[in-house]
Amino acid sequence: MKEVPMAEPAPPPVQGEEEHPSLALANSTIAMPGGRTVDLLGTPAQANRWLTERGLAPVDVAMQEMCATQLRSLREQIRSLFASRAAGLPALPAAVAAINDAMTRVPTAPLLHWDEKTGPYRATPHPTTAIVDHALATLAADAADLLTGPDAERLTACGSPPCNRYLLRHGRRHWCSTRCGDRARAARAYARRTRPGTD
Known part of the structure; x- marks a missing residue:
């Protein structure tokens, strides 16, 4: 998939992202129509901004690529666990680890x-590394809480391809946004109209 810079606005947050920053992390890579992908953590500056917006890092952290890579790696492990939970499949041991x-x-x-x-003396680790490690720990703990808590039954993948976001289902809604819901309804209507024998 071709990654595109954040020129176009990302879809709005999904149901559950306010309460669960791990859900927001999982949804920080967005599959768009036409095979494009928007990565909200694509650069160290974007990763820093994403963490800052959630109160997980100060504005002036000067995040390095290594730290942004760690955040993107955790995102993929959380996405793997959410996919396993939503599909009712066993989790990959590497993701749990x-x-x-x-x-x-x-x-x-x-x-x-x-x-x-x-x-002898006592000191905290390098400040930037400590900030990123703390953010990663907070996001991982939130993912563990989500997967083991009462909201786990509501965790689902958006039902509108090519969307790859996860949400906490509210009622019968299986879409992350109005745009995805409209796209899914339009695809179903088109399929009904073009089905052989519907003349």
Whole structure:
């Protein structure tokens, strides 16, 4: 699929993204009609902006590509878990391990270090890395909460191809947006009209 820059507006947030930032992360890559993809985390600056908008990083973090790559990697693992849950299939062990790794990577206290000249001291890890690790841990914990909590039964994939977003179903609605719902209804109407023997 051809990735396009964020020139066109992304679809509006889906049902559940406000309560679950992991759902917003899973939906930060958007399949558009015509085989195009919009990646809201495509560059370090975009990844930083995405985290900042959700209160997971300060504006001036100066995120590096390595950190943005970690965020995109976690997104793919969460998407894998959401797909497994929505389809009622077993999860990939690597996806479960990635979530657990992200949740346990953040130290709960300043770590002990030992300097040859001054001796022992305690310090937190590199600030940018600590910020990203904390954001990853928060997103992973939210995904685990979503998958094991009461909202898990409502988790579903948007029912309008080529859309690849996930949402928390509300009533009978299986689409992430009005645009996707209209597209699905139009496709069904077209299929009925063009079905052989409907003259």
